[in-house]
Amino acid sequence: MAGRLEKEAVTRRDFLGLAGLWSAFLAILISTIGMLRLPRPRVSPEASSIFRVGKPTDFPPGTTKDIPDRKVRIVATNEGIGALSLVCTHLGCIVRDTGEGFTCPCHGSKFDRIGNVIGGPAPRSLKWLAVSQAPDGTILVDNARETKQAEFYRV
C-alpha cells in the first residue's frame, strides 16, 4: 500500500475511534472545569464589611473604644476619629493591648501604639481602616478599605 515515507491516510475506523476518544476527553475536561467553579461562591456569606460604630459624641477626643465583634479599635483625637484594625498582619490573630503597644499571642509579633511593627514575624504594620459618616451622622468603618496610617476622619 502506501510507501514508508508517505503519510498513511486515517482510516474511517481510526477517525471514529480518535474522535470518540477526544470528545470523551473534552467532555470530561469541560465538566471538570464547570465543577471546579462550584467551591467558590459568587456572593460571600459574611456580613457587610461596612458597619456602624456609634454617634460622633460617643467618641470624645483622647479616648479609645474597642469594637470586639469587628476586631477594631476606634481612636478619637482632636484631629478626628480613626479606626485601627486589631487583626495581626501575620496570620490573623487578635492582638492585645500591652500598654505600650500591641502583641500577638500566636507568634509574638509586636506593634507600637499606632501599629508599626517593632518585632516578630508580622510583615507589615496594623491596618488603619476607612472611617466615614452616614447621612444620619453615625460613624461608619469599612473593614475592607484600608487608609493611611493614623489617618483621622474629621467629624
Add this chain to the structure above:
Amino acid sequence: MPSSENNSFWGNIKAMPLNFYNSFIRHGAPTSDRTRSQAVFSNFFLHIHSTRVHPNSLRLTATWGLGVSLISQFIILTITGILLMVYYVPSLDLAYDSIKDLHYVVPAGRLIRNAHRWAAHMMVLFVFLHMARVFYTSSYKSPREFNWLLGIVLFVLTLALSLTGYFLPWDQLGYWALLIVANILGSANELIHALGLPQVFHKLGNFPKELFLGSSEVGQDALIRFYMLHVMLFPILISMAIGVHIWRIRKDGGLGRPEGTPVAAGKGVGTMSPEPVPPEKAPSKTYGLMAVIKGKTSHTGLNPDETVSSWPYLLRAELLIFMINMLICLALAMISDAPLKGPANPLLPENPAKAPWYFLGVQELLSYSAFVGGTVVPGIALIGLALVPFLDRENEPAGVWFSGSEGKRITLWSMAFAAVAAVLTVAIPVNFGWLREWFPHINQLFIIAFNPGSILAAIYAAWSIIVMRKTGSSRMGALALFSCFLIGFTILTYVGTFLRGPNWGFYWSTHDWPAH
C-alpha cells in the same frame, strides 16, 4: 463438590450449610502448601498478599512492621470515625455541644473519641517512621520510585486528614489553628505587599484562602467544607492511594528485605518463620506469564524454595502488629483524654495558639516569616523528598540499613550537624533577635529572603551537596539531606511543642509561663 446425594429437597436442605460454605470458600482447610496458597490467593481481602513470602521480610528489623501498623491505625480510625459521625453535627452552633455530648453523655463516647484521636496521632508519627525506614533501607530505589511518590501523597493526605479533623470540634484549639492555616494559604500576600504590587494581586493572593474557607471569614462555610473533606473526600482518596501503594509493593518486587539466604528461626532478630527447606531441585519449568513479565521467569520464581507460605507466617505477623497497635491505642485512650478547650471564640485567641504537634515545627518557622515558613520551606522539603529516587540513581540492594557502615557514619554526622544548626536557628533569634530588631526599618523583602527558616534550609542543602561531592555518591548526599531534615524537623517540633509559651515566647518550662 458435595451436593445432596439424590437431589431430593430434604437432602438439599441437609447439605445447605456445607454447600453455602463451599460457595464462598472454594478450597479446603489450609493444611497443605497448596491450600494455604489458595487461602490467600482466592480471598478478596487477602489477595493483596503474595502467597509466599521470604523469611527475611518477616524479620522485625527488615520493616519494623510500620506499614502494617499504619493500616491498623487507619482501620481503627475508620471504625471509630464512623461511630463518631453518629453524633457529630457539623454546625457552628452544635458542633461543640455534640463533641461535648460524645465526651460526657454518650456510652463509650469518650473512649471512642480518645481512641480516634490517639490513632490519628499514631498514624502521623508512623508515617514519619515508615518514611524513614524506607529511606534508610534504600527501598525507594528503582523500580520502587513511583511507590515512594505514592508514599509522599499518603503522607500529605494523612496530615490533611489529621488537620481537618482537628478543626471539627470547633473549640478554641481547632478554631485558632484553622485561622492560622487559612492565613498561611493567603500568605503570598506577604510577598505581594512587600513588592508593592497593586490591589488586584491581593485578590489573587487571597484566592486559595477564600477557596479553603468558602468565604473571606472563618465560619459555617468553612466548617462544612472541612467536614466534607475529613469524612468523605480525603478518606476516599487515601483508601485508593493505600490500595495502589500496597499493590505496587507486589508489582515492584515484594516486601523489602535484606538479600541473602534466610537465617534459621530463633537465631535471627524476631523472625517469625520456620527454617526454610532447602530446594531438592531448582525449577526447570519456564513461564510465559501472559506476556507481562520480561524474560522467562517471574520475579517470584527467582528463589522459590527459600520462601515460606504467607498463611500463616505473614498473616500472623500482621495480626500481631494489629493487636499491638490496638493495645497501644486503647491504653492511651484510657489514660489520656482528647482535649476539648472552650467553645471557639473568634474574639479571644488562645495564648499560645498552637497547631497540632506535627505542625509545630512549621509553626516555629512561621514565627519568622509566614510565607517562607508556611509555604516555601515545607514546599521545597516536599518536592525534595519526592525527587529523591530520581536524583539518587545508584543501584544497590535494597534492605540494607544506611547502605552499610559509611552510610551509618554519614547519617550520624549529618544528624549531629543538623541538630547543632537547628538549635542555633532557635537560639540566635531568641537571644539576639533578628533583622527587624537590628534594623527597625528594614525592607520586608530582606526578612522574607533571609530568615532563620530559609537559612536553615539552605545550610542543610549545602551540607548535603558537600557530602555528595566528598563521597562522590548521590546516595550519601541523599542520606545527609534526609537526616538533616528529619533531625531539624524533630528539634523544631520539640521547640514549638515544649519550649514556646504565651506570645510565642521562649520558656524552658510551662511553669515559667506568666500567669494570665
